[in-house]
Amino acid sequence: MGLNREQQLNVTLYFSVINNRVFGPFPDWMDKPQLDQKLENETVATLDAILSRYYIVDYVIIGGNVDIYFRDHPDEISKYTDFFNGVYGKLKEKYPNVKFGNWFSLNDIVNHYDNDIVSKLNQGDFVAYSYAPVDLVYYQNNGPDEEVKNLQKMIDLAKGKKIALIEVGWSTDKSVNGTIEDQMKFMKNVFDFYKKNQSQFEFLTWYRQYDRPVDTCYGSLNKESGSMFGNEIVLNNTASYLCGTGLIDVDKNPKPAWDELKRQIESSPNS
Known part of the structure; x- marks a missing residue:
């Protein structure tokens, strides 16, 4: 603090x-x-x-x-x-x-x-959402143009209240169908949606700045059989998604989406 x-x-x-x-x-x-x-x-x-x-x-x-x-x-x-x-x-x-x-x-x-x-x-006062563009087994099954369409549901379901998108990301990990190109495209789509509907937003934050080794995300998941993470496929996919959504990789190399984020911030009227 x-x-x-x-x-x-x-x-x-x-x-x-x-x-x-x-x-x-x-x-x-x-x-x-x-x-x-x-x-x-x-x-x-x-x-x-x-x-x-x-x-x-x-x-x-x-x-x-x-x-x-x-x-x-x-x-x-x-x-x-x-x-x-x-x-x-x-x-x-x-x-x-x-x-x-x-x-x-x-x-x-x-x-x-x-x-x-x-x-x-x-x-x-507001309705907060997180959005991981994944299916039930945490696999990025659709492309960024398809997944961004779901963002409108945040506004529709809030019934007039302002919304906050507190965690949104796209993993570049290949094991969950991720690429650096799709991450950059998804980020652009998210910010396009935000700018179009800015009056409905309280705030927007990207999920992670830096990638992490997958085992660190795997170790933090709830592995009890009664949880959604009781399935080994879901566990592995979730860890790969979470640790791969960063904009800078584990070797500290910026991904294209990092530059895209900076462009979006610089072009924002509130920056």
Whole structure:
């Protein structure tokens, strides 16, 4: 936080009450929390302490990839919305300039034809999305011109609320059908969409600047059999996708998309 403050950079805080298929994780001192008044009070107290100290936080995401968690736990949606609204109401009154929302996985919504989930969980000031242009086994099955068409769904499903694209990327790893040419094309397409619909956006961020060795991404994945990563093919593809979305390779050589990003930023009216 201190470095960001020195550089006059604002921060989006991901609080992680929901994280993909996981409720939490929470620190040990919280024992086994539930979506109840106690967790609401503890969340408000924790976020209040952060926001009062770090004025550079301008966005807070309470739950991440909530569509994935609540597809498995639909009976908990009403509890979560009550929890979110309680947290939101108390913090928004004290921090009116901070925006709060939930984060959805656009590729998961597209692959599971689960459009209704956003309207059930779009509480707050904005709707955040991540987008990995992959199929159910994390393979880049379509080209960049085809995949960029899905971005319109972010706006349509938000029902008038502004959106944030907090993680978007294209892997150049050949094992998931990636090339440096397609990455550059996809980046250009994403920014073209952003410029066309800028009034609907809060912000846009690319997923990764630097590639990483695939084994480092593989080691961080949830390998439990009940998770989406229980399948070895999905594990390998996901690791290859995540570690290969950087704009600079592991040898620190810039990819063409790195220069494309700089061109896009320089041509932006807000740069």
